Amino acid sequence: MRDPTRPQPPTRARVGLLAGGLALVVAGVAVLAFVLASAAGLVGRDDPPAVADPGAAPTTAPGTSAGAEPVAYRLEPAGGAARTVRLEVAADPAARARGLMGRRQVPEGTGMVFLYPSDVAEAFWMKNTLVPLSIAFVADDGRVVSVAEMTPCKADPCPSYPPAGPYRYAVELAAGSFGEAGIGPGAKVAPVDPAALPEPA
Numbered sequence: 001m002r003d004p005t006r007p008q009p010p011t012r013a014r015v016g017l018l019a020g021g022l023a024l025v026v027a028g029v030a031v032l033a034f035v036l037a038s039a040a041g042l043v044g045r046d047d048p049p050a051v052a053d054p055g056a057a058p059t060t061a062p063g064t065s066a067g068a069e070p071v072a073y074r075l076e077p078a079g080g081a082a083r084t085v086r087l088e089v090a091a092d093p094a095a096r097a098r099g100l101m102g103r104r105q106v107p108e109g110t111g112m113v114f115l116y117p118s119d120v121a122e123a124f125w126m127k128n129t130l131v132p133l134s135i136a137f138v139a140d141d142g143r144v145v146s147v148a149e150m151t152p153c154k155a156d157p158c159p160s161y162p163p164a165g166p167y168r169y170a171v172e173l174a175a176g177s178f179g180e181a182g183i184g185p186g187a188k189v190a191p192v193d194p195a196a197l198p199e200p201a
Contacts, residue, residue: 072192073113073171077182084192085173087113091200100172101128111173113191115200123162124170126153132175136183137163142190147178 070086086109090096096114100106111133124135129152137145146164153159163170164185171189183189191197 069196070110071113071196074188074190074192075178075181075183076188076190077184078187080182083109083181085109085111085171085177087111087171089113089115089198091115091198093201099124099129100131100133102130104130106131106133106172106174108174108177111171111177114170114172115197116168117200119166119168121163121166123160124148124150124172125158125160126150127156127158129153133172134175134178135161136171136173136178136189137165137167138169138171138189139166140168142188144183144185144187144189147184149175149179 070088072084073087074082074084076082088111090099090112096116099114100112119140126133129150132152133150134147135150136147139145145167148161150161178184
């Protein structure tokens with residue numbers, strides 16, 4: 001006969017309920033910790049911010065070294081004041097192919113530089129590019145080979161924009177930017193600090 005005054009050992013059902021409740025508490029704490037870490041930017045940040053939001057102003061170099069900072073380039077017309085622009089860097093084939101596709105804006109004074117390991121004569125096109133752009137094809141010594149104005153193209157066939165001759169890098173800015181800065185063939189477009197550039201592939 002059971003003594004009602006004596007404590008009884010917990011039943012299996014009660015032990016199971018306690019274990020299940022403890023597991024739920026632990027899982028809840030883990031989820032809360034992950035949410036807080038995500039909000040603080042400690043997890044879930046494999047891509048640079050500029051890639052996550054194509055409409056954002058360029059602040060990092062998508063498709064290049066993760067977290068790479070924009071680099072400064074000087075636009076030096078044959079006569080007139082020089083200007084400095086901040087450019088994202090596309091230094092490998094995938095980044096050069098992607099370029100500024102999908103961007104909804106390219107704010108004044110920003111753009112992208114396409115670096116090549118040797119002289120090329122590749123033409124550019126505007127497939128899936130949403131905003132008009134101005135491009136300067138530049139020789140290794142910083143002298144502009146040619147400049148072109150390019151318009152968006154959503155479907156094939158898209159026109160191509162070839163250079164007037166071989167070039168080592170190309171710079172894209174918002175439409176009309178090179179004309180406004182007085183930049184044409186023979187002018188100079190060069191990095192402020194060449195050592196800040198990645199080695200192109």
